[in-house]
Amino acid sequence: MYSLELVITVVFAMTIIGLAAGYLIAxxxxxxxxxxxxxxxxxxxxxxxQESYQHEVSEHFVETAGLLNQLTTSYRDVHNHLAKGAQLLAGDNAKETLEALEAGDTETPAIVNEGDTITPPLDYAPKTAPNEPGMLNEEFGLDKEQRQQEIEGVLAAEDRM
Structure with missing residues (x-):
């Protein structure tokens, strides 16, 4: 059927083609x-x-907290020094205004008189009177007659055109 030389040549050619295809795929x-x-x-x-950055940020805030604690302690020491000096120099008159702070006192007490009422801030503009428009109304502060005259003037100008 086929000659031996043809079969060997085809096998050799296919081997070279297979090796080239394998090399390209590889x-x-x-x-x-x-x-x-x-x-x-x-x-x-x-x-x-990222981990290094997070570690640096943590260290930064720890150091900042320590420095703020030192600052608080320094302010407390200065305040106590002033209070002691005021008591020595001014006597009982300064006792009401400057009192020494305790070392463990980290929170500042809220000063509220019994007669004071605390109201939260308003997130809207309140009306000055119930029958008047609110501050956020587009007609606030405008006189109705003046507004009507302005509208008529604009309409008359448009009619002339």
């Missing part, structure tokens, strides 16, 4: 594996940078 898949490794390395590096 190049393409190898490149994707390399890019995947590169992306994984970049992702790990970014995670390490």
């Amino acid at each position: 190049l393409k898949t190898g490149a994707s594996q390399q890019s995947q490794r590169l992306l994984k390395d970049q992702l790990n590096e970014m995670k390490e940078q």
